[in-house]
Amino acid sequence: MENNKMSAFEVTYEKIRDMIFNGELxxxxxxxxxxxxxxLGxxxxxxxxxxxxxxxxxxIAENRVANxxxxxYQNIFEMRILIEKYAIVxxxxxxxxSDVEEMERLVEIGYSGTKEETMEANKAFHERIVAATKNDVMIDYFNQMQSIIYLFRKTVLHYKRPGLIDEHKAIVDAIKDRDASxxxxxxxEHLQADLDFALYYLRK
Amino acid sequence: MENNKMSAFEVTYEKIRDMIFNGELxxxxxxxxxxxxxxLGxxxxxxxxxxxxxxxxxxIAENRVANxxxxxYQNIFEMRILIEKYAIVxxxxxxxxSDVEEMERLVEIGYSGTKEETMEANKAFHERIVAATKNDVMIDYFNQMQSIIYLFRKTVLHYKRPGLIDEHKAIVDAIKDRDASxxxxxxxEHLQADLDFALYYLRK
DNA sequence: TTTATTATAATTGTATACATAATCAAAGAA
DNA sequence: TTCTTTGATTATGTATACAATTATAATAAA
Known part of the structure; x- marks a missing residue:
C-alpha cells in the first residue's frame, strides 16, 4: 500500500517551484x-x-525569485560538464x-515526440548518463542543478535548437562504439552548445 | 559597523554540528x-x-546522526577528487x-604548527585550490562536503598520517613548476591516500 | 528640491499551541 | 510463547501568536 499523501510542505514546494517555472512568479x-x-491556503x-x-x-535568493x-549559468554548466564528462566514461x-537501447529510445522520442515528451526525454537522457556513476553524492548534486537547468531546457527547446537531437544520437553512437574519448x-560540445544557445536567446 | 549578532538558528546550527563533531551526539x-x-534553550x-x-x-539523515x-565516504571523495583535479589545473x-607563497606558508604550518593550526591550514590548503576555479557553484558544493570531510580530517591528523604534509609540499612544487599533469x-594520489587511511582507522 | 528624521506598517524570526501520525508497551487471543 | 490489538506516550507537522527587525512613507530641515 503506497503512501500517496503529500505533506503541505511538499505540495507547497512544488507549487511555488512551478509558479517560478511558468512565470507566474x-x-x-x-x-x-x-x-x-x-x-496557497x-x-x-x-x-x-x-x-x-x-x-x-x-x-530563490535574498527573498526574491532568482535572476x-x-x-x-556558466558556473552551473562548468560544474555540469565536469560531472557529465566523468559520468559518460x-x-x-x-x-x-539494454541501457543503450533505452538511450536510443529516448533519442527517438526527441525526433517524434511532442514538446513535453521531448523535454522529459531530454532530461532522462542526461539523468541516465549521470546515473552511470552510481555515486549518490554526484547524482544528488546533479539533481540540485536541475531546477535552474529546467529553465534553460525550456528555452532551448522552445526555439528548437538545431542539431540537439542529432547530438544526442551521436553521443549514443559513441557509447555503442565504446569510444570514451x-x-x-x-x-x-553538446552541453556547451546548449549553454551558448540559451544564453543567446535569454539575452535577446 | 559589523553585525555580529547571530540568529538563534545560526547559533543552534553550529552547536548541533559541533556536538556531532566532538561526539556528544x-x-x-x-x-x-x-x-x-x-x-539548547x-x-x-x-x-x-x-x-x-x-x-x-x-x-543528519532520517532523524539520526549520520553513520x-x-x-x-568513497562517493564523497570521488566527487571531491573530480573537483580538486579540475581546480588544480x-x-x-x-x-x-603571492598565491604560491601563501600555499607554502600553509605547508609550513603543517610542519611546525599545533594540531589545531594544522587542521585549519590543511582545510585552507584545499579551499585555496578550489577557489582557483572562481566558480561559486563548485565552491559551494565543495563547502557542503566539508562537514563530512571534517570528521575524516580529524581522524587522519589524529593518527598523524605519514607523508601528508610532504604531499602538500609536492603539490605546491608542481604548481610552482606550472606542471598541470x-x-x-x-x-x-593525496586524496586517495587520505581516504584509504581514514577508512582503515575508522573501521578498526 | 534634496536630504534627514521619525512614525507607521510590513515582514521576518522565534515561540507556543494544537492536530496528526508514529512509536512503544501492556493486555489479551491464538 | 508468539502474535495482535489497543491504549498511552511521544514526536513531528502545521497553525497561530508575539517580538524584533526592516522597509515604507510622510514630514521637517537644509
Missing part, C-alpha cells in the same frame, strides 16, 4: 511568506521550508545493451 | 527536536531549520607568486 520578484501562505511554516529548499536550488546572470564502460568530447 | 543516535530545543523552530541544513550536509558507510594556470596526479 517572475525573475527578481519579491517573495513574501505571508502572501504566499494566504495564496497554508500557514507560513510549510512555506518557509519550501523557500529554504528553493534557495538551496538557487531558484541568474550569464556568469551563474562510466557509461561507456558499463552500459549494457569521443563520447567525452561530444557531450562537452 | 554519536553516530546513529536519534535526534529529537524537543529534546534539543530544551537542551530555544524553541523547536530554529532547531528544525538547523536540522534541515545538517541533513543537507549529510550529517556514513565506506561507500558514502586552474591553480597551475592562474596562481600568482603532475599536479593533477599528485592531488589525486
Amino acid at each position: 517572475s525573475n527578481g520578484q519579491k517573495i513574501t511568506e505571508t502572501k504566499l501562505a494566504e495564496q 497554508v500557514s507560513r511554516t510549510p512555506i518557509r521550508e519550501a523557500i529554504k529548499r528553493l534557495e538551496q536550488e538557487k531558484l 541568474p546572470t550569464d556568469r551563474d 562510466k557509461a561507456v564502460q558499463f552500459f549494457t545493451d 569521443r563520447a567525452e568530447r561530444l557531450i562537452e | 554519536s553516530n546513529g543516535q536519534k535526534i529529537t527536536e524537543t529534546k534539543l530545543a530544551e537542551q 530555544v524553541s523547536r523552530t530554529p532547531i528544525r531549520e538547523a536540522i534541515k541544513r545538517l541533513e543537507q550536509e549529510k550529517l 556514513p558507510t565506506d561507500r558514502d 586552474k591553480a597551475v594556470q592562474f596562481f600568482t607568486d 603532475r599536479a593533477e596526479r599528485l592531488i589525486e
Whole structure:
C-alpha cells in the first residue's frame, strides 16, 4: 500500500517551484511568506521550508525569485560538464545493451515526440548518463542543478535548437562504439552548445 | 559597523554540528527536536531549520546522526577528487607568486604548527585550490562536503598520517613548476591516500 | 528640491499551541 | 510463547501568536 499523501510542505514546494517555472512568479520578484501562505491556503511554516529548499536550488535568493546572470549559468554548466564528462566514461564502460537501447529510445522520442515528451526525454537522457556513476553524492548534486537547468531546457527547446537531437544520437553512437574519448568530447560540445544557445536567446 | 549578532538558528546550527563533531551526539543516535530545543534553550523552530541544513550536509539523515558507510565516504571523495583535479589545473594556470607563497606558508604550518593550526591550514590548503576555479557553484558544493570531510580530517591528523604534509609540499612544487599533469596526479594520489587511511582507522 | 528624521506598517524570526501520525508497551487471543 | 490489538506516550507537522527587525512613507530641515 503506497503512501500517496503529500505533506503541505511538499505540495507547497512544488507549487511555488512551478509558479517560478511558468512565470507566474517572475525573475527578481519579491517573495513574501505571508502572501504566499494566504495564496496557497497554508500557514507560513510549510512555506518557509519550501523557500529554504528553493534557495538551496538557487531558484530563490535574498527573498526574491532568482535572476541568474550569464556568469551563474556558466558556473552551473562548468560544474555540469565536469560531472557529465566523468559520468559518460562510466557509461561507456558499463552500459549494457539494454541501457543503450533505452538511450536510443529516448533519442527517438526527441525526433517524434511532442514538446513535453521531448523535454522529459531530454532530461532522462542526461539523468541516465549521470546515473552511470552510481555515486549518490554526484547524482544528488546533479539533481540540485536541475531546477535552474529546467529553465534553460525550456528555452532551448522552445526555439528548437538545431542539431540537439542529432547530438544526442551521436553521443549514443559513441557509447555503442565504446569510444570514451569521443563520447567525452561530444557531450562537452553538446552541453556547451546548449549553454551558448540559451544564453543567446535569454539575452535577446 | 559589523553585525555580529547571530540568529538563534545560526547559533543552534553550529552547536548541533559541533556536538556531532566532538561526539556528544554519536553516530546513529536519534535526534529529537524537543529534546534539543530544551537542551539548547530555544524553541523547536530554529532547531528544525538547523536540522534541515545538517541533513543537507549529510550529517543528519532520517532523524539520526549520520553513520556514513565506506561507500558514502568513497562517493564523497570521488566527487571531491573530480573537483580538486579540475581546480588544480586552474591553480597551475592562474596562481600568482603571492598565491604560491601563501600555499607554502600553509605547508609550513603543517610542519611546525599545533594540531589545531594544522587542521585549519590543511582545510585552507584545499579551499585555496578550489577557489582557483572562481566558480561559486563548485565552491559551494565543495563547502557542503566539508562537514563530512571534517570528521575524516580529524581522524587522519589524529593518527598523524605519514607523508601528508610532504604531499602538500609536492603539490605546491608542481604548481610552482606550472606542471598541470603532475599536479593533477599528485592531488589525486593525496586524496586517495587520505581516504584509504581514514577508512582503515575508522573501521578498526 | 534634496536630504534627514521619525512614525507607521510590513515582514521576518522565534515561540507556543494544537492536530496528526508514529512509536512503544501492556493486555489479551491464538 | 508468539502474535495482535489497543491504549498511552511521544514526536513531528502545521497553525497561530508575539517580538524584533526592516522597509515604507510622510514630514521637517537644509
